[in-house]
Amino acid sequence: MKVILLFPPFEREINDNLQITTVKKYANSVPVPLSLTSVAASLEAVGHDVSILDANALQYTKEQIISHLKSKKPDIVGLTTSTLSYHQEREWIGLVKKELGIPIMVGGKHAWYYPKELLKNDSIDYVFSGEADKTIVDFMDAYEKGNTKKLKNIKGLLFKENGKIIDNGFSDQINNLDELPFPAIHMLPLEKYHTFLTKRRKFITMITTRGCTSRCTFCDAHLEKYRFRSAENVVEEMQRAYDLGVREIELYDSAFTINKKRAIEIAEGIKKRKLDLRWDIRTRVNLVNEEVLKALRSAGCVRVNYGLESGDPNILKNMKKDITLEQIERAILLSKKLGFEVFGYFILGCPGETEDSMNRTIALSKKYPFDYVQFTRMVALPRTELYQQFINEKKYDYWLEYTQGKHLDKQIDLVGTKLTDEQVVNAVKRGYKEFYFRPKQIIKTLSQSRSLEETFRYIKAGTHFLFKK
Ligand code: B12
Numbered sequence: 001m002k003v004i005l006l007f008p009p010f011e012r013e014i015n016d017n018l019q020i021t022t023v024k025k026y027a028n029s030v031p032v033p034l035s036l037t038s039v040a041a042s043l044e045a046v047g048h049d050v051s052i053l054d055a056n057a058l059q060y061t062k063e064q065i066i067s068h069l070k071s072k073k074p075d076i077v078g079l080t081t082s083t084l085s086y087h088q089e090r091e092w093i094g095l096v097k098k099e100l101g102i103p104i105m106v107g108g109k110h111a112w113y114y115p116k117e118l119l120k121n122d123s124i125d126y127v128f129s130g131e132a133d134k135t136i137v138d139f140m141d142a143y144e145k146g147n148t149k150k151l152k153n154i155k156g157l158l159f160k161e162n163g164k165i166i167d168n169g170f171s172d173q174i175n176n177l178d179e180l181p182f183p184a185i186h187m188l189p190l191e192k193y194h195t196f197l198t199k200r201r202k203f204i205t206m207i208t209t210r211g212c213t214s215r216c217t218f219c220d221a222h223l224e225k226y227r228f229r230s231a232e233n234v235v236e237e238m239q240r241a242y243d244l245g246v247r248e249i250e251l252y253d254s255a256f257t258i259n260k261k262r263a264i265e266i267a268e269g270i271k272k273r274k275l276d277l278r279w280d281i282r283t284r285v286n287l288v289n290e291e292v293l294k295a296l297r298s299a300g301c302v303r304v305n306y307g308l309e310s311g312d313p314n315i316l317k318n319m320k321k322d323i324t325l326e327q328i329e330r331a332i333l334l335s336k337k338l339g340f341e342v343f344g345y346f347i348l349g350c351p352g353e354t355e356d357s358m359n360r361t362i363a364l365s366k367k368y369p370f371d372y373v374q375f376t377r378m379v380a381l382p383r384t385e386l387y388q389q390f391i392n393e394k395k396y397d398y399w400l401e402y403t404q405g406k407h408l409d410k411q412i413d414l415v416g417t418k419l420t421d422e423q424v425v426n427a428v429k430r431g432y433k434e435f436y437f438r439p440k441q442i443i444k445t446l447s448q449s450r451s452l453e454e455t456f457r458y459i460k461a462g463t464h465f466l467f468k469k
């Protein structure tokens with residue numbers, strides 16, 4: 001079968017936050033469509049004619065996208081969905097259907113949670129709910145043979161038959177991740193990708209685990225059982241990327257050091273193979289120690305991204321973050337001592353949040369030697385404990401209605417706090433200003449820039465940020 005997986009340009013206008021818009025506008029970050037590379041790899045492994053059209057990276061216009069699709073004549077087109085970006089994906093799906101009139105399949109986190117609602121969209125023919133690495137292979141086989149009986153037995157697939165929804169439920173989780181083919185990054189325009197922190201090209205992102213062992217109330221990662229690929233398998237994927245010219249990698253695992261032994265083995269593998277890679281990880285402050293951090297640093301890991309969320313112990317407790325201010329201090333200082341860049345992520349507008357607690361968070365960001373920080377307004381995402389609290393309080397399913405096309409002009413309300421949206425958004429802005437516009441931080445940021453053009457971009461982003469209403 002001829003399959004095209006489309007990653008359309010995304011603007012992120014609704015439910016966005018100031019930081020992301022500013023970064024996208026001036027640093028022009030181009031992300032890797034990681035989900036689609038997994039689906040493409042599974043299809044390629046069994047011989048389908050599959051390609052990825054990353055129209056975001058290629059900066060294709062609507063006309064170019066449609067003309068590309070028409071000229072390639074695919075049998076089916078696939079797109080990924082995400083709750084916060086579904087309002088845009090919906091438009092792309094509608095456009096592709098109108099222009100090509102061929103079957104459209106969707107997967108991704110939004111499809112996990114609102115599959116039936118998605119199928120009610122006339123332009124969507126097949127929905128994949130849950131991990132699709134195996135489901136997609138079974139589907140394509142049955143679809144190619146026109147075997148409807150088999151289609152009705154594929155777990156994780158939903159589709160319509162004579163207007164009636166056939167719901168085969170959620171897919172089974174894949175236990176042995178090493179069995180899966182490596183993501184099909186060879187189908188991507190690798191020279192295009194970067195974030196505002198990358199220093200080398202080619203650059204990719206990787207994910208080596210699924211699920212999470214923590215229980216944060218605002219996150220859905222722990223709904224999946226925690227599974228990880230073996231160190232050997234991860235290093236082999238890095239080697240493969242290296243052979244394709246990749247020199248920088250961001251590891252997007254929920255918490256890379258949950259299994260410290262594996263993390264150390266990966267670092268040793270990178271050194272053993274002499275892979276000259278610059279890379280970073282995301283993790284939690286209670287999951288690092290000197291041994292693991294030293295091993296990572298010695299293998300080219302340059303930055304640790306910590307999800308800290310709040311500088312107020314009560315807020316941390318409310319969100320079941322399960323970390324203390326002491327652990328935060330210890331991890332930040334240790335990471336800096338070992339030569340890492342440290343990126344701290346904070347959320348404002350959490351349950352129980354007050355002006356005082358937000359001030360404590362902003363103060364914490366300035367207390368320690370962070371290189372970068374991010375402040376985000378809390379958003380209650382589907383299936384999280386926080387969202388359940390939202391439904392209990394507000395008595396309606398916001399995201400379900402959003403999927404039907406409502407609420408497109410406003411963010412989901414905050415939950416569990418008396419603060420207004422305006423107060424939280426102002427605190428987000430204040431956090432950025434107070435952190436980045438300190439003289440020592442300005443000097444640090446500018447001295448880390450690689451070129452005059454980049455320095456100019458930072459200045460422009462700063463000015464935009466300061467004067468944006
Ligand atoms: C990498 C990443 C990104 C990358 C790449 C996105 C991508 N879609 O490839 C970038 C930086 C672009 C990104 C952007 C955003 N992301 Co993001 N991202 C992730 C991250 C860290 C990893 C995703 C991943 O590759 N997982 C591994 C793959 C194998 O799993 P998967 O994505 O679920 O895909 C599997 C199935 O879902 C399915 N599938 C997925 N797509 C498709 C498509 C087809 C056709 C089929 C058949 C199957 C299928 O098959 C895959 C294999 O099993 C996740 C967190 C996480 N750990 O999952 C957040 C996550 C998916 N992102 C999230 C969000 C909110 C966003 C943004 C909306 C943020 C924003 N405000 O702009 C945007 C949306 C942009 C977009 N169009 O996707 C949320 C989604 C929550 C939700 N309910 O939707 C997550 C879960 C993080 C979180 N907990 O908040 N993201």
Ligand code: SF4
Binds near residue numbers: 214215216220
């Ligand atoms: S926020 Fe991070 S640590 Fe908490 S459950 Fe989600 S992925 Fe795990």
